Amino acid sequence: MDVFVTWLRATPASEWINSSTWIWPLCESLHFMGLSLLVGITGFFDLRLMGFFKRVSIGAVRDLMPFALVGFAVNAITGLVFLTGLPEQYANNPVWWYKVGFLMLAGLNALVYETRLSAKVLALEPGADPPTAVRLVGLVSLVSWFAVLYCGRMLAFIGDAF
Ligand code: HEM
Numbered sequence: 001m002d003v004f005v006t007w008l009r010a011t012p013a014s015e016w017i018n019s020s021t022w023i024w025p026l027c028e029s030l031h032f033m034g035l036s037l038l039v040g041i042t043g044f045f046d047l048r049l050m051g052f053f054k055r056v057s058i059g060a061v062r063d064l065m066p067f068a069l070v071g072f073a074v075n076a077i078t079g080l081v082f083l084t085g086l087p088e089q090y091a092n093n094p095v096w097w098y099k100v101g102f103l104m105l106a107g108l109n110a111l112v113y114e115t116r117l118s119a120k121v122l123a124l125e126p127g128a129d130p131p132t133a134v135r136l137v138g139l140v141s142l143v144s145w146f147a148v149l150y151c152g153r154m155l156a157f158i159g160d161a162f
Pocket of ligand 1: 077078082150
């Protein structure tokens with residue numbers, strides 16, 4: 001890991017990110033907009049899976065998902081810019097690794113939903129109570145995205161890398 005971090009920090013991309021006065025604030029702003037899009041839409045979808053807002057059809061909420069994916073892509077790209085800029089600060093911070101863990105949990109949970117539950121859920125009538133497994137997937141998703149958000153915000157405050 002240390003070898004990789006040292007190599008990444010010496011790349012021209014890392015030098016460029018650190019020498020620029022605008023790239024870091026631009027990426028911070030985009031990261032914030034991306035997470036708002038992602039958490040706003042997935043959060044609504046998760047609450048719907050948990051049985052809230054039953055008058056709204058799940059299919060209609062799911063139609064918003066491409067916008068959530070755009071938010072995720074923006075965050076992945078800008079997050080990689082941060083990592084490339086200061087890899088040693090994040091690699092040595094346990095909160096960063098918690099963030100990665102919760103990102104993986106959220107991804108795995110979405111995979112379980114897509115492969116095992118999505119078809120059944122979309123067939124539910126508006127107003128019907130979602131099965132327990134569906135409510136659980138919604139809860140895990142909500143908690144894990146908020147944990148990603150919390151760990152991201154806490155990067156500067158917890159751990160001794162800063
Ligand atoms: C998908 C890959 C992602 C990567 C590689 C990534 C990486 C990072 C990094 C390295 C930082 C630190 C920036 C700094 O020091 O100022 C950061 C900040 C942050 N991230 Fe992410 N992130 C990702 C996705 C997300 C997602 C999905 C969320 C929310 C659900 C999120 C929420 C945050 C927050 C709230 C901050 C703090 C921003 C601030 O203090 O202004 N990140 N991210």
